[in-house]
Amino acid sequence: MTIRVGVVTFPGSLDDRDAARAVKLAGAEPVALWHGDKDLHQVDAVILPGGFSYGDYLRCGAIARFSPVMETIIAGAHEGLPVLGICNGFQVLCESHLLPGALTRNDHLHFVCRDQRLRVENTSTAWTGDFAPAAEITIPLKNGEGGYVADEATLDELEAEGRVVFRYLDVNPNGSRRDIAGITNAAGNVVGLMPHPEHAVEALTGPTTDGLPFFTSVLKKLVA
């Protein structure tokens, strides 16, 4: 049985093709999902890709969160459907309240585009099972509004429950509280991060292949 991983395209999505390609390289079947279509076409997991959904008008991810496809994804996520939000996808997950907190404008106001070192701090989520504990990885980071914020109580709760999945190493590129690059929900099926694993799956095009385990992790989770 081939595992089917859906990749949503919103108007303004940029990285949906790369995400689909990463899914394919990991050995699964990518399925294109459309923002206006509620039907998830029997996919086993969903990726919300990077880009500027609906032009990121109002706030990043704010309009995408109310799209027809998100209605089904939000319901599915509450029932355990694995969902990975990358960059704009992370912003959509926060706007949807599937993940706590919000992403705000980078503290230095510049758009960042760099290869970023991260530590994987939780390898029990649906999307990180193939990483060694405390693995240090390098994948691209590119955003203008990647500063992760939440109130102190929420940050403490995330830390206490091991829900900070990725933390920036060397530099904090955007002013994120506690160097947080990515988090998970309590169940571990919904993960969001600002850096881009789908751009680091092949030596030819990426700085590393450190992004590949994201996509193989979910396959193992689904066949287990």
Added chain:
Amino acid sequence: MARVVVDVMLKPEILDPQGQAVQRALPRLGFEGITDVRQGKRFELDLAGPVDEAAIARIREIAGTFLANTVIEDFEVRVEELADAPGAATGSAGDNAAEEGAVR
């Protein structure tokens, strides 16, 4: 026709780098003495029907779920009397309708 204005501001504890950039530019333009600038959004909603309690409640719902992200932003809803509306403008517009947004 009636207009309802929704002002959305980042919560005081949330860093506002855009406002800071504006503030830092002021001395260059010769404006001294501005110690802080916070930048927000203003939405003007024109209503087909009357601005009654139900309409305000509905707009507060729109503001709290969509126009503002209450994780990082506060909002304020107020009624603006339009100059050309019949019987408009006795006193300042909608002081009594101003309310603070819900804090999560």
